[in-house]
Amino acid sequence: MLQLDSKEIETIIALSRELSLTAAGQRLGISRSAVSQRLDKIEHKIGYTIATRKGHLILTNEGREIAAHCITMQHALTSLHAKLEQLREPRLDIMADEVLLKRDLTLVSQQMLINNPSLKIRLRRGTFSEIIRNVMDGTIDAGLIAGDPHVPGLRLVPYRIERVCLMMSCSHPLTNRRELPFSDAIRWPMIHSETLEHIIPIIDDIANKMGVKLSQPLICPSFDVQTYYVAKTDIGIAPTLESAAQVYQANHSIHIAHLSDEWARNQLYICEREIGGNSAVATELIQLMVARHTPIR
Structure with a gap:
């Protein structure tokens, strides 16, 4: 041969x-x-x-x-x-937006290291597209994303529900609303985050059905940058995760308005490759994530 x-x-x-x-x-x-x-x-x-x-x-x-x-x-x-x-030295590479790395993985990572003293965990920041790409090519073991991207070969395990809200500066006219349907805000310019890129088609569809021409002048690489532009400029309002808005509200002058729409109820997933090379520690990570974040009924 x-x-x-x-x-x-x-x-x-x-x-x-x-x-x-x-x-x-x-x-x-x-x-x-x-x-x-x-x-x-x-x-x-x-x-x-x-x-x-x-x-x-x-x-x-x-x-x-x-x-x-x-x-x-x-x-x-x-x-x-x-x-x-x-296999010689157990490692676990995990990618998520910084907010989810802090909110959802801190105690789980601690428990993983208690259970596996020789384990080395590497946390990486990334958008949902980057996470999916890196999981599929084997660069990382697992990632946290919102929404189902319907990618063949990607295994999605739901671990908690997160709502999308609207974040705006405290001088914005909508600050008198604590909750509203998205249709009431759709005519305002919007600042998007690549981390929530999966909701942009939803917003586009709502606008098309209402006959509204969307103004989306800015797309930011992360929740952190998105919040900074909302707080420091008058460019627009921002659809974002409530947990992200709540984290940054402590240090930025922003108002959070809850969305009453059903689509704003987002499923968060931990994802890995469906077949090929998934390690025992990655399986353990998924089990711990589900056990910690899934509410007891």
Whole structure:
């Protein structure tokens, strides 16, 4: 069976990325002539021309296809080595917005470390799109998101309900309302957070049904930045999670108005890959999250 060794795979990848024998040699730490000799041996071995070398180095169609497979193999090996390292020394990588990292994971992380003294936990901040992407490619073990993104291969475990509210400056005309339907606020300019990107289509749909042209001048990367712009500017009001608004209300001059709409009742999930490499500590994390946050009936 024809097989390429690791040096040959690295050489093909370097050539595909650099498109230069000299630059590929610098990436690999070998001379230009050594790269050329490796390429000759690889082409003789597999029976295909990977690149033409008249003037600029150009990959052939077969070369591009082989390079793509080599890159996939290298990613798979990197993932395998990371998993083997994780099995040798238990690690848990978790991603969420900063508010959820603080509110929902603090005591759970403490219990995980009590139960597993050798465990190392890494907490990362990220938007819901980043969380889903990193869970699916195996970069992180688990993440906290709101709403069901309907991504094949993503396992969602509900752990608590969180309501969406409206946050505004204390000088805004709607501060006389403690609760309101979203339709009463939809004509005001809005500051969104990427962390709650899943509600933007809901808001768009409400506006379309009402025949209202939405004004959404600003999208922020996190609840923290969203709150700062609400408190410090007159740009607009902000749909956000109530727990986030309550956290930041202590340090910012903001008003919170509850939304009476049914869609504002949001399910929070802890997510992981449905199949492939989920560790025992990730399973334990999910169990603790559900046990701690699910109300007793």
